[in-house]
Amino acid sequence: MKTPHVQFPDQLYIGGRWVQPLDGNPLEIISPDTEHVVFRVAGAGPRDMDRAVAAARETFDRGGWSAAPAFERIEALQRLADALERREPELAAAWSMQMGGPTSIAPHIVRYGTQNLFDAIKIGRQFRFETSPESAIAKGARIVHEPVGVVAAITPWNTPYMLMTAKIAPALIAGCTVVMKPAPETPIEAYIIAECADEVGLPPGVLNLVPAERHAAEHLMRNPDVDKIAFTGSTAVGRQIAQVCGERVRRCGLELGGKSAAIVLDDFSDAEAAKILTSTIVTLSGQVCAMLTRAIVPRHRHDAIAEAIAAEMKQIRIGHSDDLEAQMGPLATKRQLERVEYYVAVGLKEGAALVTGGARPPRPDRGFFFEPTLFANVKNSMTIAQEEIFGPVLCLIACDSTDDAIRIANDSIYGLNASVLTHDPRAAAAVARRLRAGNVAQNGMRADFSLPWGGFKQSGIGREGGEQGLMGYLETKTMLLDTTM
Template sequence: MTHTLSATAELDRTNFYIDGRWATPKGAESYQVNEAATEEPLGTAALGTVEDVDTAVRSARAALDDGPWSTTSAAERAATMRRFGDALAKRIDSTSRLVSRENGMPITMSTAFNGTAPVGLMHMYADIIENYPLEEIRQSLSGATIVSRKPVGVVGAITPWNYPQAIAVFKIAPALAAGCTVVLKPSPETALDAYVFAEAAEEAGLPAGVLNIVPAGRDASWSLVQHELVDKIAFTGSTAVGRLIGAECGRLVRPCTLELGGKSASIVLDDADLTTFVTGLAGASFMNNSQTCTTQSRILAPRSRYEEVVDAVRDFARGLTVGNPLDPAVTCGPMATRAQKERVLGYIETAKGTDARLVTGGGTPRGLDRGWFVEPTVFADVNNRDRLAQEEVFGPVIAVIPYDGDDDAVRIANDSQYGLAGSVWTSDEDRGIAVARRIRTGTIGVNYYDIDLGSPFGGMKDSGIGRELGPEAISHYLEYQSIYASAHQLPGAQ
């Protein structure tokens, strides 16, 4: 669908970044981004066609096969990435504010995730690749083998709107470190901030074609997944779309990394310190207005302390400051889009029709008639088979579920198609770790939940395939080649 141009032309992005320069779109489709807190036009982004995506992929292919990127050493790539990170650092304030306006993320959090984290990740992967064993020699029965790790090739990176800068760098940084080239397909809802990467790439002297940026709708995005010159897809988004991408990559015998949805559980054990638990709710259950795949929106409470936990969650939710995310005092901003607000309100109305008990919230905040705001909402007495407990809401709606004993808590936590995150709250850390080990989930915290950028992140079950972050992420952008050779002919390890 083509949208009307916005009045804020300075934020309009009418070209794409392809082959190291600004390219004119081959079509006329565009997307109007509205400010989440005001609903006012913020800027317009051109949307790519199948032909635009094809041009970007061929540019990335040429940069990989014939351009300077294919001959760079790990040290040279690391130096370029550090310049890239430094260029992003100059834009932290403006980028963070832009993302907050696009998707409603509170500005303090946006500064951390969309400003500071991308810079740190770019430098981190530069450091890692300089010390990464890209080649080694192993003795064999017939002589020796050179085991070489080579870039997987052209990467199609498809990213969501909730943490647009951070999640893009989750993919871009390890891919560049490995020697891959990238076509970034950002979400239209946050397409405006994606071009910060283009500006930083230009300033850093990234060779033409190494990073290409094309926002696109469904058909053009699907052409990126199917393109014959793409070697890997790295996707973050819904499980429904991830299933389609995974199936297509399977048909094409193409590797993919899929970071998908979640419906994580926060287990409050009977010996938990509720002050510690409440302190951790912001990061575990309400981060980014709960528009976070790791949101622990199922809180499991022991019957012996059930009402105490319900009251604590209720009071925390009521204490959140809802408003314009650019205000540093605001702790809960709006939903990213009108459609997302309606989706969240729909789940609330469905829950009202069950045996669950509405404890607080349940609608739109008073006095906030403009903007896509939803009250922080808590339901108690939720059955774990209810839709509210099984489906990802992606908004500030919490289900408190009672349990009887640790085994029952583990059973309920694992009774989900998802397995991305979670937490355990207890005064006995050893006990908490023992419970955490029994949960089928990719990440889980004991007495706090905070993603560690230096360790692998990803999900089990329907929450995805593969891992991002940590040194382990680079392995997903490399392929192995074994060269069998006679021992006396072997060069020294490089």
């Protein structure tokens, strides 16, 4: 796989120029495969955040980008998408190097990121930024949609390219200017985005890059010239962002955590359920906000399904990211590995039955690896059933009926994703309508990011994808004029 090439790793991209940091510390990227430092990039400090926001603010307020016809912004985004498409092999290599994601799926993960740009372009071409409705008050009534302003795009480490493009694509179509703040563990993709923006001639200040640790990110969040924060990450951090935005009545889009349920109906066999639930929980080593981590099964089938899942989990091949036969790679960081170990200990302490897994595997003997793990006889009130673990840990919960399964699924502070395992589409739809979740799929963890994506309850605010995703970066203005124009 092609090695990612970053032209100016020791610099930040602000106001259309590569510049030295003023007060940040360099960031070290540690390989989850080897536990060694494999890359270093610049880190932004508070003063760097301020100058990035100032650059975005100046460009937005000058109006050249924000007031330009939508087709000009769409053409610019098309150039950016084409440039990024050419660099997809490097983006895939960067993801595997930083995240430990299997190289076998890296191209597909990256493709989702580039597709976000193409999807936004399609939506932008169809969207009516101005309409002329009938009004009893004014002959020349208009409704216009204008950009919200300066956007701080803050993304996590699990799928950094896909999550960043999900924010910058609709923001740029809308006419916003953007400050990109990628996770310190995975900044390389954002560097490639900035390089491509420079290559295709996006106006200075439209897209800025400031990777940083948490203290500088908090400074960015509090900058009064930021009009919207677009964030994907934990619910804990999302609450903090919502509080800051609430104090200023600032816009925010929050795509947060989940504790998503998969309800197994009686027409779905033990073997079928075991295959889907196992193949899902090992995806990205369980480090997906939409991960199906609670399997709710009929009580009379609980033990048989547990046995079937355990058999499937024991067949999973764990390996380094460049092992083409590996089905699951490492966790992303030592901190994340220790988090998963902590929750396994809590699960045991609270009385859940550990069926399989629950420890680091004997091989590989280096890296942040953890076994696929199944807890059975889990009560929905237990910590492992209520809190997001973000690792390959599946909780099996028994229910007494479909109504009981729905009650259990909804008994959560989260509401991001869910699944109904059944061969009956009508039954799947009937259950889906009663689930308090932003996305519900039949038979597995499935998502179409060209459609609205987001959560109920503490899984977030707003939607990404589709026309609703674009609307999140627009303000609506009603104009009442005396004549039509």
